[in-house]
Amino acid sequence: MSERLKHNPDNQSSTTSHRVAVIGAGPAGAAAAQTASMLGLAVDWYEKETFAGGKLNRYYQLFPGREEAEVVYRDLFDPNHYREVNKQFGRFVTGIEKQAGRLRILVDESQAKDADAVIVANGFDFFDARLKEEFGYGIYPRVITSPDLEYHFKTDISRLRRGEEDPEAVAFVHCVGSRDQQVGVPYCSRVCCITGIKQAIEIREQFPRCRVYNFYIDIRAYGNGYEELYRQAQEEYAIRFIRGRVSEASEDQYGRIRVKAEDTLLGKPVKLTVDWLVLLVGMVPACPELMLNGQSDSHGNGRSFLKADNPHASQAVASCPGLFLAGACSGPMSIPESVASGRSAAVQVFEYLKNRNSSL
Numbered sequence: 001m002s003e004r005l006k007h008n009p010d011n012q013s014s015t016t017s018h019r020v021a022v023i024g025a026g027p028a029g030a031a032a033a034q035t036a037s038m039l040g041l042a043v044d045w046y047e048k049e050t051f052a053g054g055k056l057n058r059y060y061q062l063f064p065g066r067e068e069a070e071v072v073y074r075d076l077f078d079p080n081h082y083r084e085v086n087k088q089f090g091r092f093v094t095g096i097e098k099q100a101g102r103l104r105i106l107v108d109e110s111q112a113k114d115a116d117a118v119i120v121a122n123g124f125d126f127f128d129a130r131l132k133e134e135f136g137y138g139i140y141p142r143v144i145t146s147p148d149l150e151y152h153f154k155t156d157i158s159r160l161r162r163g164e165e166d167p168e169a170v171a172f173v174h175c176v177g178s179r180d181q182q183v184g185v186p187y188c189s190r191v192c193c194i195t196g197i198k199q200a201i202e203i204r205e206q207f208p209r210c211r212v213y214n215f216y217i218d219i220r221a222y223g224n225g226y227e228e229l230y231r232q233a234q235e236e237y238a239i240r241f242i243r244g245r246v247s248e249a250s251e252d253q254y255g256r257i258r259v260k261a262e263d264t265l266l267g268k269p270v271k272l273t274v275d276w277l278v279l280l281v282g283m284v285p286a287c288p289e290l291m292l293n294g295q296s297d298s299h300g301n302g303r304s305f306l307k308a309d310n311p312h313a314s315q316a317v318a319s320c321p322g323l324f325l326a327g328a329c330s331g332p333m334s335i336p337e338s339v340a341s342g343r344s345a346a347v348q349v350f351e352y353l354k355n356r357n358s359s360l
Protein backbone atom coordinates (compact mmCIF):
# COMPACT_ATOMS: atom_id res chain seq x y z
CA MET A 1 0.00 0.00 0.00
CA SER A 2 1.61 3.27 -1.09
CA GLU A 3 -0.11 6.42 -0.04
CA ARG A 4 0.97 10.03 -0.48
CA LEU A 5 -1.09 11.95 2.01
CA LYS A 6 -1.51 15.50 2.95
CA HIS A 7 -3.14 14.86 6.27
CA ASN A 8 -4.13 18.43 6.88
CA PRO A 9 -5.11 20.67 3.99
CA ASP A 10 -3.29 23.58 5.67
CA ASN A 11 -0.05 21.64 5.99
CA GLN A 12 2.71 22.50 3.59
CA SER A 13 4.65 19.96 1.58
CA SER A 14 8.33 19.26 2.22
CA THR A 15 10.70 22.18 1.76
CA THR A 16 13.81 20.24 0.68
CA SER A 17 14.55 17.56 -1.85
CA HIS A 18 16.17 15.43 0.86
CA ARG A 19 14.44 12.11 1.35
CA VAL A 20 14.38 10.55 4.80
CA ALA A 21 13.13 7.01 5.32
CA VAL A 22 11.59 6.21 8.70
CA ILE A 23 11.27 2.47 9.36
CA GLY A 24 8.53 1.61 11.85
CA ALA A 25 5.33 3.37 12.87
CA GLY A 26 5.39 2.75 16.62
CA PRO A 27 5.77 5.63 19.09
CA ALA A 28 9.42 6.28 18.11
CA GLY A 29 8.74 6.16 14.36
CA ALA A 30 5.71 8.43 14.78
CA ALA A 31 7.74 11.04 16.64
CA ALA A 32 10.54 10.79 14.07
CA ALA A 33 8.22 11.05 11.04
CA GLN A 34 6.30 13.91 12.63
CA THR A 35 9.40 15.94 13.51
CA ALA A 36 11.22 15.26 10.23
CA SER A 37 8.16 16.35 8.24
CA MET A 38 7.73 19.47 10.37
CA LEU A 39 11.39 20.32 9.69
CA GLY A 40 10.56 20.30 6.00
CA LEU A 41 12.17 16.98 5.06
CA ALA A 42 10.48 14.64 2.56
CA VAL A 43 9.55 11.53 4.57
CA ASP A 44 8.97 7.98 3.32
CA TRP A 45 7.42 6.18 6.28
CA TYR A 46 7.60 2.37 6.20
CA GLU A 47 5.55 0.05 8.43
CA LYS A 48 5.14 -3.69 8.02
CA GLU A 49 1.59 -3.66 9.36
CA THR A 50 -1.19 -1.88 7.49
CA PHE A 51 -1.79 0.30 10.56
CA ALA A 52 0.33 2.49 12.83
CA GLY A 53 0.88 2.30 16.58
CA GLY A 54 3.35 -0.53 17.21
CA LYS A 55 3.01 -2.11 20.66
CA LEU A 56 0.87 0.80 21.84
CA ASN A 57 -2.06 -0.88 20.04
CA ARG A 58 -1.97 -3.73 22.55
CA TYR A 59 -2.03 -1.68 25.73
CA TYR A 60 -4.95 -0.59 27.88
CA GLN A 61 -3.64 1.99 30.36
CA LEU A 62 -0.05 3.18 30.48
CA PHE A 63 2.30 3.25 33.43
CA PRO A 64 2.89 5.15 35.57
CA GLY A 65 0.04 7.70 35.16
CA ARG A 66 -2.61 5.23 33.90
CA GLU A 67 -3.40 7.29 30.79
CA GLU A 68 -5.60 5.47 28.26
CA ALA A 69 -3.33 4.07 25.51
CA GLU A 70 -5.96 5.08 22.95
CA VAL A 71 -5.76 8.73 24.00
CA VAL A 72 -1.96 8.67 23.73
CA TYR A 73 -2.32 7.01 20.32
CA ARG A 74 -4.72 9.71 19.08
CA ASP A 75 -2.31 12.42 20.16
CA LEU A 76 0.78 10.80 18.62
CA PHE A 77 -0.91 10.08 15.32
CA ASP A 78 -2.98 13.26 15.05
CA PRO A 79 -2.71 14.27 11.35
CA ASN A 80 -2.51 17.92 12.36
CA HIS A 81 0.90 17.22 13.85
CA TYR A 82 2.39 16.09 10.51
CA ARG A 83 3.26 17.75 7.25
CA GLU A 84 3.20 15.71 4.07
CA VAL A 85 4.36 12.15 4.67
CA ASN A 86 4.59 9.37 2.09
CA LYS A 87 3.14 6.43 3.98
CA GLN A 88 4.33 3.01 2.91
CA PHE A 89 2.27 0.88 5.27
CA GLY A 90 1.93 -2.84 4.81
CA ARG A 91 5.58 -2.79 3.61
CA PHE A 92 8.17 -4.96 5.31
CA VAL A 93 11.68 -3.51 5.14
CA THR A 94 14.09 -6.38 4.67
CA GLY A 95 17.38 -4.48 4.71
CA ILE A 96 19.35 -1.30 4.24
CA GLU A 97 22.21 -0.98 1.76
CA LYS A 98 24.88 1.67 1.23
CA GLN A 99 25.29 2.76 -2.39
CA ALA A 100 27.37 5.61 -3.77
CA GLY A 101 26.95 7.88 -0.76
CA ARG A 102 23.22 7.18 -0.46
CA LEU A 103 21.25 4.61 1.42
CA ARG A 104 18.88 2.18 -0.14
CA ILE A 105 15.85 0.67 1.57
CA LEU A 106 15.00 -2.87 0.50
CA VAL A 107 11.31 -3.56 0.74
CA ASP A 108 9.40 -6.85 0.56
CA GLU A 109 12.36 -8.73 -0.98
CA SER A 110 12.15 -7.20 -4.47
CA GLN A 111 11.78 -3.42 -4.34
CA ALA A 112 14.27 -0.73 -3.36
CA LYS A 113 14.10 2.99 -2.75
CA ASP A 114 16.91 5.52 -2.19
CA ALA A 115 17.16 7.78 0.83
CA ASP A 116 19.55 10.51 1.96
CA ALA A 117 19.11 9.44 5.56
CA VAL A 118 17.34 6.63 7.41
CA ILE A 119 15.83 6.50 10.87
CA VAL A 120 15.46 2.93 12.08
CA ALA A 121 12.57 2.67 14.55
CA ASN A 122 11.64 -0.98 14.18
CA GLY A 123 11.17 -1.51 17.92
CA PHE A 124 11.39 -4.76 19.84
CA ASP A 125 9.64 -8.11 20.31
CA PHE A 126 8.15 -9.52 23.49
CA PHE A 127 10.25 -12.35 24.89
CA ASP A 128 8.78 -15.71 23.86
CA ALA A 129 7.65 -17.13 27.22
CA ARG A 130 7.50 -20.68 25.84
CA LEU A 131 11.30 -20.70 26.13
CA LYS A 132 10.89 -20.76 29.93
CA GLU A 133 9.31 -24.20 29.96
CA GLU A 134 9.10 -24.39 33.76
CA PHE A 135 6.21 -21.86 33.73
CA GLY A 136 4.07 -23.83 31.25
CA TYR A 137 3.16 -20.95 28.95
CA GLY A 138 1.44 -22.35 25.86
CA ILE A 139 0.60 -25.52 27.82
CA TYR A 140 -1.58 -24.31 30.71
CA PRO A 141 -4.30 -21.91 29.56
CA ARG A 142 -4.18 -19.99 32.85
CA VAL A 143 -0.55 -19.04 32.43
CA ILE A 144 -0.49 -15.80 30.42
CA THR A 145 1.99 -13.01 29.70
CA SER A 146 1.80 -9.31 30.58
CA PRO A 147 0.96 -8.34 26.97
CA ASP A 148 -1.81 -10.99 27.02
CA LEU A 149 -3.19 -9.44 30.22
CA GLU A 150 -3.03 -5.94 28.68
CA TYR A 151 -5.03 -7.28 25.78
CA HIS A 152 -7.64 -8.80 28.13
CA PHE A 153 -7.95 -5.45 29.92
CA LYS A 154 -8.37 -3.72 26.60
CA THR A 155 -10.92 -6.14 25.15
CA ASP A 156 -12.74 -8.07 27.88
CA ILE A 157 -11.32 -8.48 31.37
CA SER A 158 -14.30 -10.63 32.41
CA ARG A 159 -12.41 -13.50 30.69
CA LEU A 160 -10.48 -13.80 33.93
CA ARG A 161 -13.66 -14.87 35.79
CA ARG A 162 -14.47 -18.50 36.50
CA GLY A 163 -18.09 -18.58 35.35
CA GLU A 164 -19.77 -15.94 37.48
CA GLU A 165 -16.98 -15.87 40.06
CA ASP A 166 -14.16 -13.38 40.25
CA PRO A 167 -10.64 -14.81 40.43
CA GLU A 168 -9.49 -15.41 44.01
CA ALA A 169 -5.75 -15.14 43.46
CA VAL A 170 -3.39 -13.94 40.75
CA ALA A 171 0.42 -14.09 40.81
CA PHE A 172 2.94 -12.17 38.72
CA VAL A 173 6.44 -13.45 37.95
CA HIS A 174 9.07 -10.76 37.30
CA CYS A 175 12.15 -11.03 35.04
CA VAL A 176 10.76 -13.66 32.63
CA GLY A 177 13.27 -13.64 29.79
CA SER A 178 15.40 -10.87 31.30
CA ARG A 179 18.47 -11.05 33.55
CA ASP A 180 18.64 -14.68 32.58
CA GLN A 181 21.83 -16.09 31.06
CA GLN A 182 20.07 -19.40 30.38
CA VAL A 183 18.02 -17.80 27.61
CA GLY A 184 20.83 -15.48 26.51
CA VAL A 185 19.30 -12.29 27.90
CA PRO A 186 21.62 -10.79 30.51
CA TYR A 187 20.11 -7.30 30.66
CA CYS A 188 17.19 -5.85 32.62
CA SER A 189 14.20 -4.94 30.43
CA ARG A 190 13.53 -1.87 32.62
CA VAL A 191 9.76 -1.65 32.07
CA CYS A 192 8.42 -4.96 33.39
CA CYS A 193 8.62 -4.20 37.13
CA ILE A 194 6.45 -1.13 36.68
CA THR A 195 4.16 -3.01 34.27
CA GLY A 196 3.68 -5.70 36.94
CA ILE A 197 2.96 -3.09 39.61
CA LYS A 198 0.43 -1.31 37.39
CA GLN A 199 -1.28 -4.54 36.29
CA ALA A 200 -1.46 -5.78 39.90
CA ILE A 201 -3.30 -2.57 40.85
CA GLU A 202 -5.63 -2.96 37.88
CA ILE A 203 -6.48 -6.53 38.93
CA ARG A 204 -7.31 -5.33 42.46
CA GLU A 205 -9.51 -2.58 41.05
CA GLN A 206 -11.41 -4.97 38.79
CA PHE A 207 -11.66 -7.77 41.36
CA PRO A 208 -11.32 -6.19 44.84
CA ARG A 209 -11.45 -9.52 46.70
CA CYS A 210 -8.69 -11.09 44.62
CA ARG A 211 -5.33 -11.64 46.38
CA VAL A 212 -2.41 -10.49 44.26
CA TYR A 213 1.22 -11.61 44.61
CA ASN A 214 4.30 -10.32 42.81
CA PHE A 215 7.39 -12.56 42.83
CA TYR A 216 10.43 -10.39 42.16
CA ILE A 217 14.24 -10.59 42.31
CA ASP A 218 14.49 -6.90 43.08
CA ILE A 219 12.14 -4.08 42.12
CA ARG A 220 13.58 -1.66 39.59
CA ALA A 221 11.34 1.38 39.55
CA TYR A 222 13.64 3.90 37.94
CA GLY A 223 11.31 6.38 36.23
CA ASN A 224 9.37 9.45 37.34
CA GLY A 225 6.34 8.36 39.33
CA TYR A 226 7.34 4.67 39.40
CA GLU A 227 8.41 4.49 43.05
CA GLU A 228 5.20 6.27 44.07
CA LEU A 229 3.11 3.69 42.19
CA TYR A 230 5.06 0.88 43.89
CA ARG A 231 4.36 2.37 47.29
CA GLN A 232 0.68 2.86 46.42
CA ALA A 233 0.46 -0.79 45.30
CA GLN A 234 1.62 -1.93 48.74
CA GLU A 235 -0.12 0.59 50.98
CA GLU A 236 -3.45 1.23 49.22
CA TYR A 237 -3.95 -1.97 47.28
CA ALA A 238 -2.37 -4.48 49.68
CA ILE A 239 -0.49 -6.22 46.89
CA ARG A 240 1.98 -8.72 48.34
CA PHE A 241 5.50 -8.44 47.03
CA ILE A 242 7.50 -11.60 47.66
CA ARG A 243 11.21 -11.55 47.04
CA GLY A 244 12.04 -14.85 45.39
CA ARG A 245 12.21 -16.85 42.21
CA VAL A 246 9.36 -19.05 41.05
CA SER A 247 10.91 -22.42 40.29
CA GLU A 248 7.93 -24.22 38.82
CA ALA A 249 4.28 -23.95 37.82
CA SER A 250 1.88 -26.84 37.32
CA GLU A 251 -1.85 -27.29 36.76
CA ASP A 252 -4.25 -28.74 39.32
CA GLN A 253 -7.37 -30.78 38.54
CA TYR A 254 -9.50 -27.59 38.24
CA GLY A 255 -7.11 -25.94 35.81
CA ARG A 256 -5.75 -23.59 38.47
CA ILE A 257 -2.02 -23.02 38.68
CA ARG A 258 0.18 -24.34 41.50
CA VAL A 259 3.22 -22.15 42.04
CA LYS A 260 6.40 -23.23 43.82
CA ALA A 261 8.84 -20.55 44.90
CA GLU A 262 11.22 -19.56 47.60
CA ASP A 263 10.84 -16.44 49.74
CA THR A 264 14.50 -15.43 49.83
CA LEU A 265 13.97 -12.78 52.52
CA LEU A 266 12.41 -15.27 54.94
CA GLY A 267 14.40 -18.21 53.61
CA LYS A 268 11.21 -20.30 53.33
CA PRO A 269 9.61 -22.24 50.50
CA VAL A 270 6.29 -20.84 49.25
CA LYS A 271 3.47 -22.85 47.69
CA LEU A 272 0.43 -21.10 46.27
CA THR A 273 -2.50 -21.97 44.06
CA VAL A 274 -3.72 -19.13 41.86
CA ASP A 275 -6.36 -18.64 39.19
CA TRP A 276 -3.93 -16.91 36.86
CA LEU A 277 -0.16 -16.76 36.61
CA VAL A 278 1.07 -13.70 34.72
CA LEU A 279 4.61 -13.76 33.27
CA LEU A 280 6.20 -10.32 33.02
CA VAL A 281 8.06 -10.87 29.78
CA GLY A 282 11.02 -8.74 28.77
CA MET A 283 11.91 -6.88 25.59
CA VAL A 284 14.12 -8.58 23.00
CA PRO A 285 15.53 -7.25 19.71
CA ALA A 286 13.21 -7.36 16.69
CA CYS A 287 13.78 -8.18 13.10
CA PRO A 288 17.40 -9.33 12.69
CA GLU A 289 17.27 -8.55 8.96
CA LEU A 290 17.72 -4.86 9.68
CA MET A 291 20.94 -5.32 11.59
CA LEU A 292 24.00 -3.79 10.06
CA ASN A 293 27.36 -5.48 10.24
CA GLY A 294 29.12 -5.00 13.52
CA GLN A 295 26.54 -2.63 14.98
CA SER A 296 25.11 -4.79 17.68
CA ASP A 297 25.54 -7.04 20.69
CA SER A 298 23.86 -10.39 20.36
CA HIS A 299 21.11 -11.04 22.89
CA GLY A 300 18.12 -13.36 23.14
CA ASN A 301 18.20 -16.09 20.50
CA GLY A 302 20.97 -14.55 18.49
CA ARG A 303 19.15 -11.30 17.84
CA SER A 304 20.70 -7.95 18.67
CA PHE A 305 19.74 -4.45 19.60
CA LEU A 306 21.18 -1.90 17.20
CA LYS A 307 23.92 0.33 18.53
CA ALA A 308 24.74 3.96 18.01
CA ASP A 309 28.50 4.52 18.03
CA ASN A 310 28.45 7.23 20.67
CA PRO A 311 25.07 7.00 22.43
CA HIS A 312 26.06 9.70 24.94
CA ALA A 313 26.19 12.24 22.16
CA SER A 314 24.12 11.02 19.22
CA GLN A 315 21.94 8.32 17.72
CA ALA A 316 24.06 8.08 14.56
CA VAL A 317 25.68 4.90 13.34
CA ALA A 318 29.02 6.40 12.32
CA SER A 319 30.17 3.48 10.19
CA CYS A 320 27.09 4.04 8.05
CA PRO A 321 26.72 7.80 7.47
CA GLY A 322 23.09 8.89 7.34
CA LEU A 323 21.79 6.06 9.53
CA PHE A 324 20.17 6.96 12.87
CA LEU A 325 18.38 4.93 15.55
CA ALA A 326 15.19 5.75 17.42
CA GLY A 327 13.27 4.02 20.18
CA ALA A 328 13.42 0.49 21.50
CA CYS A 329 15.41 -0.90 18.53
CA SER A 330 18.46 0.25 20.51
CA GLY A 331 17.36 -1.29 23.84
CA PRO A 332 14.52 -1.42 26.36
CA MET A 333 12.81 1.91 26.98
CA SER A 334 9.43 3.41 27.83
CA ILE A 335 7.09 5.27 25.47
CA PRO A 336 8.10 8.78 26.59
CA GLU A 337 11.75 7.78 26.11
CA SER A 338 10.97 6.31 22.68
CA VAL A 339 9.11 9.45 21.61
CA ALA A 340 11.94 11.69 22.81
CA SER A 341 14.44 9.51 20.98
CA GLY A 342 12.35 9.66 17.75
CA ARG A 343 12.19 13.45 17.88
CA SER A 344 15.87 13.71 18.66
CA ALA A 345 16.83 11.38 15.76
CA ALA A 346 14.84 13.56 13.33
CA VAL A 347 16.64 16.70 14.50
CA GLN A 348 19.99 14.91 14.17
CA VAL A 349 19.07 13.88 10.60
CA PHE A 350 18.19 17.50 9.81
CA GLU A 351 21.60 18.70 11.10
CA TYR A 352 23.41 15.90 9.28
CA LEU A 353 21.80 16.81 5.94
CA LYS A 354 22.42 20.52 6.47
CA ASN A 355 26.12 19.91 7.22
CA ARG A 356 26.47 17.47 4.35
CA ASN A 357 25.00 20.02 1.94
CA SER A 358 27.26 22.82 3.10
CA SER A 359 30.35 20.62 2.67
CA LEU A 360 29.43 19.65 -0.91
Ligand SMILES: Cc1cc2nc3c(=O)[nH]c(=O)nc-3n(C[C@H](O)[C@H](O)[C@H](O)COP(=O)(O)OP(=O)(O)OC[C@H]3O[C@@H](n4cnc5c(N)ncnc54)[C@H](O)[C@@H]3O)c2cc1C
Nearest residue numbers: 024026027028048054055062063093123124327328334335
Ligand atom coordinates in the same frame (compact mmCIF):
# COMPACT_ATOMS: atom_id res chain seq x y z
C1 LIG B 1 4.49 -5.69 28.54
C2 LIG B 1 4.92 -4.29 28.24
C3 LIG B 1 4.09 -3.22 28.60
C4 LIG B 1 4.50 -1.91 28.37
N1 LIG B 1 3.71 -0.87 28.80
C5 LIG B 1 4.18 0.40 28.69
C6 LIG B 1 3.48 1.49 29.32
O1 LIG B 1 2.43 1.31 29.95
N2 LIG B 1 4.04 2.74 29.25
C7 LIG B 1 5.22 2.97 28.57
O2 LIG B 1 5.70 4.12 28.57
N3 LIG B 1 5.89 1.96 27.95
C8 LIG B 1 5.41 0.70 27.99
N4 LIG B 1 6.11 -0.34 27.42
C9 LIG B 1 7.27 -0.01 26.54
C10 LIG B 1 6.77 0.33 25.10
O3 LIG B 1 6.14 -0.80 24.53
C11 LIG B 1 7.93 0.80 24.22
O4 LIG B 1 8.58 1.90 24.82
C12 LIG B 1 7.48 1.27 22.83
O5 LIG B 1 6.59 0.36 22.23
C13 LIG B 1 8.71 1.45 21.95
O6 LIG B 1 8.28 2.08 20.76
P1 LIG B 1 9.02 1.80 19.37
O7 LIG B 1 8.34 2.66 18.37
O8 LIG B 1 10.48 1.94 19.57
O9 LIG B 1 8.76 0.24 19.06
P2 LIG B 1 7.42 -0.59 18.71
O10 LIG B 1 6.29 -0.14 19.54
O11 LIG B 1 7.86 -2.01 18.80
O12 LIG B 1 7.13 -0.22 17.20
C14 LIG B 1 7.96 -0.67 16.15
C15 LIG B 1 7.18 -0.63 14.82
O13 LIG B 1 8.06 -1.00 13.76
C16 LIG B 1 7.39 -1.92 12.90
N5 LIG B 1 8.40 -2.75 12.24
C17 LIG B 1 9.21 -3.67 12.84
N6 LIG B 1 10.03 -4.22 11.93
C18 LIG B 1 9.73 -3.65 10.73
C19 LIG B 1 10.23 -3.82 9.40
N7 LIG B 1 11.22 -4.68 9.14
N8 LIG B 1 9.68 -3.09 8.39
C20 LIG B 1 8.67 -2.21 8.66
N9 LIG B 1 8.16 -2.01 9.89
C21 LIG B 1 8.69 -2.71 10.92
C22 LIG B 1 6.48 -2.70 13.85
O14 LIG B 1 5.41 -3.32 13.15
C23 LIG B 1 6.01 -1.60 14.81
O15 LIG B 1 4.86 -0.94 14.32
C24 LIG B 1 5.74 -1.66 27.68
C25 LIG B 1 6.55 -2.73 27.28
C26 LIG B 1 6.17 -4.04 27.58
C27 LIG B 1 7.11 -5.16 27.23
Ligand code: SF4
Nearest residue numbers: 175178188189192193
Ligand atom coordinates in the same frame (compact mmCIF):
# COMPACT_ATOMS: atom_id res chain seq x y z
S1 SF4 C 1 12.40 -4.27 35.12
FE1 SF4 C 1 12.12 -5.61 36.90
S2 SF4 C 1 11.06 -7.41 36.06
FE2 SF4 C 1 11.97 -6.33 34.33
S3 SF4 C 1 13.95 -7.32 34.03
FE3 SF4 C 1 14.29 -5.50 35.31
S4 SF4 C 1 14.18 -6.25 37.42
FE4 SF4 C 1 13.28 -7.84 36.11
